[in-house]
Amino acid sequence: MFIAAVGVACASGVGDERVLAQPADFDFPSLPQFALRRVGRVPPFDPERFVTQRKSLKRMNRASLLAVAAARQLALPDGGSEAGLFLGVGMSGGEIALLAGLLDTSRHPDGTLDLAAMGREGLAHLHPLLSFHVLNNMPLCHVSIELGIGGPHAAIHAPGGEALQAFARGAEAVASGEAPWALSGGADAPLNTLTLALTDEDLDRPLAEGAAVALLSDRGAIEWLGLSEHRPQSIDAARAEVLEGEPSRWIAIGPALAGRGAIPLHQRVGETLAASGALAVALAVHLLRSDPAAATVGICAQDALGTSVAALRRAG
Amino acid sequence: MRVAITGEATWTPDGIAPIRRFDASRFPVRFAAEIEAPGTVAMGLLVVREALGEVDRLRAAHDPARIGVFFGVEPERVAAGDWARVQGERRAATQQDRAPRFAGLLPEGAYRRRSPSRLTDAVADLCGARGPRRTLAMACVSSAAAIAQAYLAIARGEITAAIAGGAAQNVEPLLFAGFCLLGAMSPSGECRPFDGARDGFVLGDAAGALVLEAESAVHSGQIRGRLLGAGQSLDAYRMTDPEPEGRGAAEAIRAALTDASLDPRDIALVKAHATGTQKNDQVEARVIDALLPHRPPVMAVKGAIGHSIAASGVVEAIAALEALRRGFAPGIAGLTHPDPSLPPLFLAPASAEPRTIRGGVALCNTFGFGGINCALLLGAP
Numbered sequence: 001m002f003i004a005a006v007g008v009a010c011a012s013g014v015g016d017e018r019v020l021a022q023p024a025d026f027d028f029p030s031l032p033q034f035a036l037r038r039v040g041r042v043p044p045f046d047p048e049r050f051v052t053q054r055k056s057l058k059r060m061n062r063a064s065l066l067a068v069a070a071a072r073q074l075a076l077p078d079g080g081s082e083a084g085l086f087l088g089v090g091m092s093g094g095e096i097a098l099l100a101g102l103l104d105t106s107r108h109p110d111g112t113l114d115l116a117a118m119g120r121e122g123l124a125h126l127h128p129l130l131s132f133h134v135l136n137n138m139p140l141c142h143v144s145i146e147l148g149i150g151g152p153h154a155a156i157h158a159p160g161g162e163a164l165q166a167f168a169r170g171a172e173a174v175a176s177g178e179a180p181w182a183l184s185g186g187a188d189a190p191l192n193t194l195t196l197a198l199t200d201e202d203l204d205r206p207l208a209e210g211a212a213v214a215l216l217s218d219r220g221a222i223e224w225l226g227l228s229e230h231r232p233q234s235i236d237a238a239r240a241e242v243l244e245g246e247p248s249r250w251i252a253i254g255p256a257l258a259g260r261g262a263i264p265l266h267q268r269v270g271e272t273l274a275a276s277g278a279l280a281v282a283l284a285v286h287l288l289r290s291d292p293a294a295a296t297v298g299i300c301a302q303d304a305l306g307t308s309v310a311a312l313r314r315a316g
Numbered sequence: 317m318r319v320a321i322t323g324e325a326t327w328t329p330d331g332i333a334p335i336r337r338f339d340a341s342r343f344p345v346r347f348a349a350e351i352e353a354p355g356t357v358a359m360g361l362l363v364v365r366e367a368l369g370e371v372d373r374l375r376a377a378h379d380p381a382r383i384g385v386f387f388g389v390e391p392e393r394v395a396a397g398d399w400a401r402v403q404g405e406r407r408a409a410t411q412q413d414r415a416p417r418f419a420g421l422l423p424e425g426a427y428r429r430r431s432p433s434r435l436t437d438a439v440a441d442l443c444g445a446r447g448p449r450r451t452l453a454m455a456c457v458s459s460a461a462a463i464a465q466a467y468l469a470i471a472r473g474e475i476t477a478a479i480a481g482g483a484a485q486n487v488e489p490l491l492f493a494g495f496c497l498l499g500a501m502s503p504s505g506e507c508r509p510f511d512g513a514r515d516g517f518v519l520g521d522a523a524g525a526l527v528l529e530a531e532s533a534v535h536s537g538q539i540r541g542r543l544l545g546a547g548q549s550l551d552a553y554r555m556t557d558p559e560p561e562g563r564g565a566a567e568a569i570r571a572a573l574t575d576a577s578l579d580p581r582d583i584a585l586v587k588a589h590a591t592g593t594q595k596n597d598q599v600e601a602r603v604i605d606a607l608l609p610h611r612p613p614v615m616a617v618k619g620a621i622g623h624s625i626a627a628s629g630v631v632e633a634i635a636a637l638e639a640l641r642r643g644f645a646p647g648i649a650g651l652t653h654p655d656p657s658l659p660p661l662f663l664a665p666a667s668a669e670p671r672t673i674r675g676g677v678a679l680c681n682t683f684g685f686g687g688i689n690c691a692l693l694l695g696a697p
Contacts, residue, residue, distance in 0.1 A: 059555050085550065089453055091391035091430055096403055102493065103403040111404040113397050115489060119342025123493055131494040131685075132555060136391060136453040141686030144550040150564060152548045152571075153688070154461060157389070157432050157451040165450060169465075176472065194394060197402045197418035198427035229448040230381045 001171035002220030002315060006282045007073025007185075009066045010210035010269045011040030016073055017286040020279075024269055026206040039191055040208025040270030042066060052146055059132040060142055061093045062189035063274075066211035067139035068146050070185060074215045077181055081150040084179035086170045087140050087213075088163025088186030089155045090274030094134040096193040101125030139187045143213070151179045158186055161253040161301020163277030164310045168227040170216045185213030186278035208270025212278035214285070222285050223315045225296075231306030238309035239298055247298035247311060249287050251280045254302045262300065277301065281312070288314045319470045320534050321541040321694075323527030325366035326631045327351060327359055328621045332505055332518050338396075338489050345496050347505025348487040349520030349622030356389060359523035360435040360483035361442060367479070367525040368443060374477050375444035377533060383445035384475045386466040388458025388482035389432035390626045396489045398422050439479055439525075447475045453626075456589075458482050459524065460629025460682035460690040464546035466528050467692075476533050481525030482627040495519060500593055507623070508650040509590035509616040510597050510663055517591045520622025524630035541637045542695035544677065545576025551687025557595060558687065562603035568689035569607055569679065576693045581610050583693075584675025585645055587636035589683045590616035591623060592650065598658060600681065605659030608679075613662045613671040615639060619650025620666075629682040633692055636678040640696045644670035 006017045011024035026038040047057055047065055050072045060068070067087065076083075096103075102125050106118035132138060137155035144150065152173050156165050163186030170184030189209040190199065199207060216224065228241035235257065239247075250262035253276045266272075269279050277299075284297035296313040329349035340346045353359045365371060374383050401421055409416035423429075433451040440449050448469065452461045459482025466478035495501045502508075502516035528543060549571065551564035558565070573580060586608065588600055604614065617635050624631060639645050647666035654663050664671055676696035683689050 056555070081552065091432075091453075096399065096406065099399055099490070100403060100406075103400050104407070107400050107404065111401060113400045113489075115339040115396075116342045118396075118489060118493065119340060119344075123344070123496060126493055126497055128497055131498055134494070135455050135685065137455050137684075137688070138686065140454070141550075141555060141688065144552045144687065145555065148552050150550045150552045150567065153550055154450075154452055154465065155454045157391075157453040159428075159431050159433065162433070162451075165448070172468075172472070172474075193406060193416075193418075194399065194402055195427070197405075197422055198394070198430070230446050231449070233446075 001175055001216055001224045003222040003224055003285055004215045004217050004220035005074050006212060006214045006285050007070040008212045008282045009042050009069040010279055011042060011208050012269065013043055014045050014069055017282045020268060020283050020286045026270060038206040040206050041191055042209055059129055061133040061138055062209060063093060063187045064139045064142040066189060066209060067143050067187035067213060070211040071143050071147055071183060071213040079180045080148040082180055083149050084151045084170055084173040084182030085140060085144055085149040085153040086166035086182060086184045087155055088158030088166050088274045088277055089136050089139055090188035091136055092188055092190040092195045093136060094194060098127035098130050098133055149183060158274040158277060160303045161277045161308060163274060164227050164301060164308060167224060167281060171224050174216055174218060181215065181217040183213050184216055186275045187211035188272055188274035190273055205266045206270040208272050210269055210272040210275040210279055212275060212282040214281060221315055222288050223313050225311040225313060227308060227310040229308055233306060235300055235307050238307050242309060243296060243298060243311040247296040248294045249297045251283055251297060251299045253280050257300055284312045288312060317471050317473055318531035319467050319543040320529050320531040320539045321526055321543060322529050322534055322538045323367040323369065324540060324634050325363040326524040326634050327363050328522045328631055329520055332622055335487060337487050343496060345501045345503050347518055349518055350487050351521040353485065356483040356485050357435045357438055361438055363481065363523045363525040364439050364442060364479055367527050371443050378477045380444050380446040382447050382475045384447040384466060384469050384478040385436050385440040385445050385449045386462040386478055386480040387436045388452045388454065388462040388626050389435050390453055390484060391432050392430040393488050393491055435483060443479060454684060454688055456625050456628060456684035457682050457688045457690050458626035460692060463526060463630060463692060464548060464690055467543045467546050470528055470530055477529045479525055479527055481630045483523035484624050484627040485521045486519050486625050487521055492519060502592065506650055507592040507619045509592045509619055509648055510601060510654055510658060511651045512653050512655040514592045514597060516593050517618055517623040520624045522621060522624035522627040522631045524627055524634055526630060539697045541697055544695045545572040545693040547571025547575060547691045549689045553687050555686055558599045560599065562599040564687055565603045565683055565689045566607055568691040572691040572693050578677060580608050582675065582677045583608055583679045584612050584673045585636060585639060585678040586612055586614045587632055587678060587680040588614050588616045589681045590618060592618060601658040601661055604661055611662045613645035613673060615645045616648045619648060633680045633694060636680050637694050640673060640676065640678050640694060643673050645673055646670060
């Protein structure tokens, strides 16, 4: 299975995989809630460039917008109504501004919630489009609607490298004939008040928003070799399931691979949570296209449960 | 590879009642189908234990690396009180012209505890599965999609066994408030699928799990049913409404039939998604009527147990499987006067005589917000 093209929206910019050659700016100064942090925000862009109808922007949360922006970079073949769509999604939806009116009218003086007041007055202050912003599968729905993708699909919860599963599933769908081609990727947008508050205690790297979406088909310049999903297992055991020998380059999601010279993904794009696996694939595609010494790239995602490894190579 | 169902379990509410979990006395909707349980992980683990019988059963019969776990779960909701604390600090910071201080405001590890993959991981650890783990966060379609993914993985020979299901504890103030605002919930507290007086769904909690195994790996006495096919589609239409002609839903059903190499006339029972909302029931009735003119009996369960969102696909599929095994379709709780404006389906109220099922295949529809469709085909043992 092949990756024909990749679209990216991350702290380095919006475009194809080449934007990953540009350094990301993690010192984003202008939002007061980020004053104590280094964060990775997608550089300003005109969202209307990426949607078919301006009014649909009102229903899009940030992760959905980034997913649509990334997917719009791709020139899609015909047959979208049967094509597959597989995205890693996070749990960062919901700007607190959508709830501010409800919460302000539903708090006791001591700050605790007054449910009677919420029912009596608060609901009238609730943002009417709240549900469109908080449901986690919204990036999947918006990409489907904006790009006319109607075939097999999945929104895979992907707090770490699990968006790689979206590529494995997309490759299966095309290989089996379930879909003529597929989009696989991931998106997350954690730079909102609640996620910042929830993650305040334990992040040692810049929290960042991002998305990447790839076109998988039976032809292309980059070959997707597979994903080892069995856990727990060693890096070498996982690598051996998808690639003979060491890859030319390693990309690490999460902890760096000691002694293997891996590129830590978060140094390039920040901690992008559910978008990590997809941005790692985009970075792999960039390396395979731009670095003559990179013939194969391994992506390693490690978490408390074990290791998974994906591999790609330049097609002959 | 044929896929057998060798275990199943559900945890569903006793019925619909005034909300007990929080003070909803001033909300425009005050009814729900609640389960008192300490969260989705506990609910999910309980049904998995029950479905397996013995937790080591799969590990003894299969290579652990070829046992997968596929669950449809939404993230744990952020407690309304936590939202209130964050908003309070945000307001205070604005008034005092300083950056907000969130550190220590919320319980430590709160972000990680929200993760729906906690349940998938816990199930894998419980039964010793070392194969693929997938957590599907797809709102109403989550657990049906999880079953579809597990089915495909076994049917294609990637794995030989899987546990698939979903769990959801939905009845909490902010989600409830959001659905109130959308006007999707029944103010009367009665979900009336396909009824002329239908006015929305009733939110509920539930959990369910299926044990799936390659049929070649089990003996006939273990088979409680079969998964014959699965089909998925996206409407690619609008965020707010289903595609009026039901093209996406019909495509999912056709894809499932093609996958199973079955003819529409083979379908002997339809388990409808049937939320009891005006548009959804109208579109679904149109699709069933158009694709299945031989009019198999239609069942729907949300009038009895509410709409459990992420868990609805699995618990309703298990209800359909039980109907297949018994050979009759239960009447539809909440239905008293079928909507005369809908295409004529083979419906029956709960008080009616059970309808005989003439065949061994059930179609299970699950449709979701944003135009997500999943159709499963179940077979009798």
